[in-house]
Amino acid sequence: QVQLVESGGGLVQPGGSLKLSCAASGNIFSIYVMGWYRQAPEKQRELVAIITSGGSTSFADSVKGRFTISRDNAKNTVFLQMNSLKPEDTAVYYCYANRRDGAEYWGQGTQVTVSS
Numbered sequence: 001q002v003q004l005v006e007s008g009g010g011l012v013q014p015g016g017s018l019k020l021s022c023a024a025s026g027n028i029f030s031i032y033v034m035g036w037y038r039q040a041p042e043k044q045r046e047l048v049a050i051i052t053s054g055g056s057t058s059f060a061d062s063v064k065g066r067f068t069i070s071r072d073n074a075k076n077t078v079f080l081q082m083n084s085l086k087p088e089d090t091a092v093y094y095c096y097a098n099r100r101d102g103a104e105y106w107g108q109g110t111q112v113t114v115s116s
Contacts, residue, residue, distance in 0.1 A: 002026045002105040004095040009110030016114070017083045022095030022107055024076040030100040034071055034078040038091035038112075048093065049080060062088075085114045 008020040035050030049069040066084045095107035
């Protein structure tokens, strides 16, 4: 099993910034992809950004140019820097990881609210 623990959510004004962190522990051997999904009320969970162990990244179109994702492989931690936040970014953000054997894991979620 892999445990994912998120931190860094909260309330921020439009145009502000937040940084999310997610640390993986447990059977972390061969973790390949780490990243973030989000789910707004009454909407489906959607991809925000992912990063592979080699550093390749992928972003949702809605966050390109505003969010960056980075990873510390030595500490099994992934970060999401969110800039120029908009009210539509309000959601519960979930950390995600998968292993090369196909196993997938999710964090418990952290609330991000963008409001004045």
